[in-house]
Amino acid sequence: MSKIRYAMNGACGRMGQRIIALGHEDHGLSLVAALDSGKHPAFGKDAGELAGVGKLEIPITSELPFDQHPEVVIDFSTPEGSMEILKTCVARKIPLVVATTGHSAEQKREIEAAAHATALLLSPSMSLVVNLLFKLVQQASQALMGKGFDVEIIERHHRMKKDSPSGTAMQFARIIQETMGQSKIVHGREGIVGERPLDEIGMHAIRGGDNVGEHTIMFSALGETMELIHKGYSRDSYARGALLAAKFLAGKPAGRYTMYDVLGL
Numbered sequence: 001m002s003k004i005r006y007a008m009n010g011a012c013g014r015m016g017q018r019i020i021a022l023g024h025e026d027h028g029l030s031l032v033a034a035l036d037s038g039k040h041p042a043f044g045k046d047a048g049e050l051a052g053v054g055k056l057e058i059p060i061t062s063e064l065p066f067d068q069h070p071e072v073v074i075d076f077s078t079p080e081g082s083m084e085i086l087k088t089c090v091a092r093k094i095p096l097v098v099a100t101t102g103h104s105a106e107q108k109r110e111i112e113a114a115a116h117a118t119a120l121l122l123s124p125s126m127s128l129v130v131n132l133l134f135k136l137v138q139q140a141s142q143a144l145m146g147k148g149f150d151v152e153i154i155e156r157h158h159r160m161k162k163d164s165p166s167g168t169a170m171q172f173a174r175i176i177q178e179t180m181g182q183s184k185i186v187h188g189r190e191g192i193v194g195e196r197p198l199d200e201i202g203m204h205a206i207r208g209g210d211n212v213g214e215h216t217i218m219f220s221a222l223g224e225t226m227e228l229i230h231k232g233y234s235r236d237s238y239a240r241g242a243l244l245a246a247k248f249l250a251g252k253p254a255g256r257y258t259m260y261d262v263l264g265l
């Protein structure tokens, strides 16, 4: 059976290195290109050596080489990095898994529009369990809608994370708003803000140490509280999900896909 050829965008990053390491162990995948910003200190080095799996003869480049033809690209970079690789994937009709978070509303619109030209899978979390939790939170929101429940979302991440709140926390908020109808998201609280109205979702982004990601969704009414919690212990949970998504997306026609499609949820 031939291996699926993939390229990694953000290859020098925390996630990029884990994808390359786990992808190397996967007999169904073959890395053909590794991209990162030209400013990264590891630029030009061998992608396999950087990821700790030995020389792969794949240098880290800033653009997808013309003589390489990946069947899918995985992107864990920055919003700007995503937009650059998006253009390449649209021009060369290569399916793209966008796992990067922190895009502006306009960038998100551009990504969605690109799904007319190539296959696109966009998800703020590649974890199987987080995607299952998206479903469970939707069910909880439906069951508790109109019954006087306050919703607060608390996310914890490592001190190196650049965007706040996390893309995953914002996705939880969107799912809850679509079901329960709260009109606004309040980011933290300070001063005499008055009694809490039902019509808001409280959002709290905590940063510290090397936490790979935790999300708590709290539904509170008078006399009781329910908390739905996901705790990540290793980036490999996201990396494995992204590799699964890449295998799913390779060869798919243009269109917008989600992790629900990959996981059959």
Ligand SMILES: NC(=O)C1=CN([C@@H]2O[C@H](COP(=O)(O)OP(=O)(O)OC[C@H]3O[C@@H](n4cnc5c(N)ncnc54)[C@H](OP(=O)(O)O)[C@@H]3O)[C@@H](O)[C@H]2O)C=CC1
Residues within 6 Å of the ligand: 009, 010, 011, 012, 013, 014, 015, 016, 035, 036, 037, 039, 040, 041, 076, 077, 078, 079, 080, 081, 082, 084, 098, 099, 100, 101, 102, 123, 124, 125, 126, 127, 163, 238
């Ligand atoms: N969907 C999911 O499941 C998950 C999503 N993420 C998201 O993935 C992204 C990356 O996370 P993480 O690996 O921790 O971050 P890192 O900062 O460790 O890695 C990002 C890498 O992208 C590089 N980069 C910067 N600009 C470009 C560019 N123009 N083109 C290509 N590469 C570029 C960075 O280089 P330099 O350092 O030089 O800027 C860096 O090497 C974040 O948005 C994060 O929120 C993270 C984990 C899970």
Ligand SMILES: O=C(O)C1=N[C@H](C(=O)O)C[C@H](O)C1
Residues within 6 Å of the ligand: 101, 124, 125, 157, 161, 162, 165, 166, 167, 168, 169, 212, 213, 214
């Ligand atoms: O930056 C991270 O680390 C993570 N980012 C994603 C997000 O913003 O939701 C997913 C995960 O929580 C880890």
